[in-house]
Every structure is written in C-alpha cells, then in structure tokens.
Amino acid sequence: MVRLRLAAIRISIRSAMPLTPWTFVYFAGAVQAALLALALWRRPANRQANRLLSVWVALTGIDLAVKALYWHLLTPEWFRAYRFVALFPFLYGSLFYLYVRALTRGRRFRPGDVMHLAGFGVMLVLNGYVFVMDRAHLQALSARWIAGERSVGAWFDVPLFLYSLSYVLAALARVRGYRQRLRERRSDADRTSLRWIDVMAGFQVVIWCVAIVQALVYLPVLNYGLLFGLVAAWVCAMGWFSLAQPPVSAELPLPTPAPPGEADVPLTDDARYAAVEARLAQLMDGEAPLYLEPALTIGQVARRSGYPEYLVSAVINRRLGGSFWDYVNRLRVEAVRARLADPAEARTILDIAYACGFTSKSTFNAAFKRQVGETPSGYRRRFAAGARSAA
Known part of the structure; x- marks a missing residue:
C-alpha cells in the first residue's frame, strides 16, 4: 500500500516525466505508422488488401502514440486511453488474417466480417468499468501500473495470446493453401508466393512470444x-515489405470439374490418360517447347493439348508426379543441364536458367540441387573439367 501511495503522490505532483529512450522509439514508430x-x-x-493493412498499421501507430504520451504524462486521463489501446492487440491477429484473405482472394471487407472483430468487442465490454471509473479509483489503478503491475490479469492475457495466435496460424494456413493451388495451376508460382507474409507472421510470433514470457516471468531484458x-x-519492417510487394492476382477460377463418376474411373481403365501423356510430351x-514460357499456366497447356483441364491436371498429378509447377520445373532443369554440359555454351548460368523459363534465381537453384544433387556451378565445372581432360 505504501508503494501505491508513493506512486499516486508522484502522479499528483508531476504532470510529466522526462522523455525516455523508449518514448522516442514509440513516437518514431507512431509517425512511421x-x-x-x-x-x-x-x-x-x-487495393483491398492494402486498405485493410492500412487500418491495421494506423491502429498500431495510435497504440504506440498513446503509450508514449501516457508514460510521459502519467495522468489518469491518459490512463483511460492507455487501457483502451491495450485492447487493440485483439484486433491485430484478425486483421492479419483478413489482410491475407483479401490478398489471396481479392475480397474486400464485408459486414459479415465483423465477427472477426468479436474478440475486441468482448474485451471492450469486459473492460468497460475502467472507462466509467471515477478519478480517485482511476488514479489508484494507474499507480499500480506505474509501480510495475503491467498486466490486466490472466483472464485477459491468456485469451489474448490464444485468440491472436490462432488468427496468425489461420492466416499462414491460408497462405499455404494458396501456394499449393498456385503450384497446381502456374509454372511461375514463385512470383506470387507471398514470402513477405512469412516475415510478417514471424515478426508477430516473436512479439507474441516476448509478450507471453513477459506476462509469465520477470526478466530484465524482456521488459x-x-x-x-x-x-x-x-x-518499419512492414513499411519495407508492404510497399515493395508486387501485385498479387486473386486465385484463378477452378477448372471445369470432371463429369459425375468420371473422376472415380481407375487410372488403368481410362485410355485417355495415355493419350494425354503422349500429347504433353x-x-x-x-x-x-511450352515450358520455355515463364508464365505458363495449366489452362494454356490444356487448350494447346485439346483436352479438358481437369484431365491434364490428373495426368500430371498421377502419372508424371507432383504438381504442374514441379512437372514444368523438372523439364526446365533438364534443359538447363543440357546447356551447361555443352562446352560451346558461353552464357552465364542465370541467363541460361531464365532462357529455359525460370523466373527466380532461388527457385532455379533449389530445383536444380533437388533434382541433380549438386549446384549448377558445380555441375558446369565438372563437365568443363571433363572436356579439358578429354582434349
């Protein structure tokens, strides 16, 4: 009690505290946001995804600004605002999920999406007593926070962590599904693989882990x-990744499904599979060869083959192994291998890879190493050494 009274006295005799280094960081983050x-x-x-992201970043900026002002002024009035923005993390996970959904499906925020903000609404009601509290009680509550009691309680922290992390995981699951569907449909899936989403999610997980540790145990470093x-x-990281993100096309429409019962026909009983495979070859x-086209899609291949897309997809998945993306990249790797083994080929490895249809250096290197068992440069050196010894 003595400690709380001393903290309350400090609030009453001072209207402001000196700016701390963290306060400067918070203000800088708020301006950046x-x-x-x-x-x-x-x-x-x-557009639709970035407007959701804009709202999310703006809320984060308000959160940081209010925290900076409260810790500088230490007044009960600002404590009300402080406790209000303390509820914003209940929005962050769901806004991340809605952003990812808008990015992958091109779907704007709709009235029904309000249900994803329910966590914030519930906690706003449960914490409503703070916003109607009289000044004396508010001052005492603020004093406890200044004295070191920074947590509302387990009834607040546990739902916050579980609720927010569940939305982050749901967003990552949606990205994973989006990538898989891209690999089934496009040979340039690496162009829109949404890798920056992984970074954004990873950053959030780190922040949530620090918050969980900070709530459970006292560690001077994780304060x-x-x-x-x-x-x-x-x-700041959001600024770097979000403004550099390429345009993302919404998921392609699904191909026309197989006629009823045809999808269940055993592979060996459908003579068209062999014909489709021969046509693809x-x-x-x-x-x-079609695989030289960087932005090749399975729809384009189906139209050129003269067979329905569902049938071409089935042949690739069941007879040729892997997704459409895997199938095309295997052909591209073989084309690169043939050129690297040619002593007369003077182009750089990357130029050859791009000429064979690859759209990403990292994708090419990974596909080549996985398929051949060595790096492209090592493969070229080995053939060059063999050519010199033969001469």
Whole structure:
C-alpha cells in the first residue's frame, strides 16, 4: 500500500516525466505508422488488401502514440486511453488474417466480417468499468501500473495470446493453401508466393512470444519497453515489405470439374490418360517447347493439348508426379543441364536458367540441387573439367 501511495503522490505532483529512450522509439514508430498507413491506403496494387493493412498499421501507430504520451504524462486521463489501446492487440491477429484473405482472394471487407472483430468487442465490454471509473479509483489503478503491475490479469492475457495466435496460424494456413493451388495451376508460382507474409507472421510470433514470457516471468531484458520497441520495429519492417510487394492476382477460377463418376474411373481403365501423356510430351519436346514460357499456366497447356483441364491436371498429378509447377520445373532443369554440359555454351548460368523459363534465381537453384544433387556451378565445372581432360 505504501508503494501505491508513493506512486499516486508522484502522479499528483508531476504532470510529466522526462522523455525516455523508449518514448522516442514509440513516437518514431507512431509517425512511421501514420505515413505508412497513408501510403498503403492510396496504393493501387492489391487495393483491398492494402486498405485493410492500412487500418491495421494506423491502429498500431495510435497504440504506440498513446503509450508514449501516457508514460510521459502519467495522468489518469491518459490512463483511460492507455487501457483502451491495450485492447487493440485483439484486433491485430484478425486483421492479419483478413489482410491475407483479401490478398489471396481479392475480397474486400464485408459486414459479415465483423465477427472477426468479436474478440475486441468482448474485451471492450469486459473492460468497460475502467472507462466509467471515477478519478480517485482511476488514479489508484494507474499507480499500480506505474509501480510495475503491467498486466490486466490472466483472464485477459491468456485469451489474448490464444485468440491472436490462432488468427496468425489461420492466416499462414491460408497462405499455404494458396501456394499449393498456385503450384497446381502456374509454372511461375514463385512470383506470387507471398514470402513477405512469412516475415510478417514471424515478426508477430516473436512479439507474441516476448509478450507471453513477459506476462509469465520477470526478466530484465524482456521488459515492457522492449515489447513495444519490437512493435515499433515491426512497423518499419512492414513499411519495407508492404510497399515493395508486387501485385498479387486473386486465385484463378477452378477448372471445369470432371463429369459425375468420371473422376472415380481407375487410372488403368481410362485410355485417355495415355493419350494425354503422349500429347504433353509432344508439346514439351518440340522445337518450341511450352515450358520455355515463364508464365505458363495449366489452362494454356490444356487448350494447346485439346483436352479438358481437369484431365491434364490428373495426368500430371498421377502419372508424371507432383504438381504442374514441379512437372514444368523438372523439364526446365533438364534443359538447363543440357546447356551447361555443352562446352560451346558461353552464357552465364542465370541467363541460361531464365532462357529455359525460370523466373527466380532461388527457385532455379533449389530445383536444380533437388533434382541433380549438386549446384549448377558445380555441375558446369565438372563437365568443363571433363572436356579439358578429354582434349
């Protein structure tokens, strides 16, 4: 009690505290968030997704600004605002999920999506007593926070962590499904693999892990200042990745399904499978093989083959192994191997890879190493050494 009274006296005799290093970090993060939110709102690429992201970043900026002002002023009035923004993390996970959904499906926020904000609404009601509390009780509550009691309680922290992390995991599951569907449909799936989403999610998981540790045990390093310092750093990372993101096409429409009962026909009983496989070999082995086209889709291959897309997809998955993306990249790797083994080939390895249809250096290197068992440069050196010894 003495400790609380002393804290209350400090509040009453001082209207402000000196600015701490963390306060500067919070203010800087808030300014960065405001500028980023404005840029994202006006960005034409991925408009629906970026407007959701803009709202999310703006809320984060308000969160940081209110925390900075409260810890500088230490007044009960600002404590009300402090407790209000303390509820914002109940929005962050769900907004991340809605952002990923908008990015992958091109779907704007709809009235029914309000259900994803239910966690914030429930906690707003449960914490409503703080917003109607008289000044004396509010001052005492603020004093406890200043004295070191920074947690509302387990009844608040546990639902917050579980609720928010569940939305982050749901967003990652949606990204995983999106990537799988892209690999089934497009040979340039690496162009829109949404790798920055992994970074955004990873940053959030780190922040939530620090928050969980900070709530369970006291560690001088993992303190409250560091937690929201990481949030300010996250805003800067968001600026880098979100403004550099390429336009993302919504998922392609699903192919026309197989007629009823045809999808259940055993592979050995459908003579068309062999014909489709032969036709694919013809398209991929001609003078101008289709796999050289960087943005090749399974729909384009189906139209060139003269067979329905569902049948071409079934042949690739069941007879040729893997997704459409895997199938095309295997052909591209073999084409690169043939050129690397040619002593007269003077182009760089990357130029050869791009000429054979690859759209990403990392995708090419990974596919080549997985299929051949060595790096492209090592493969080329081995053949060059063999050619010199033969001469």
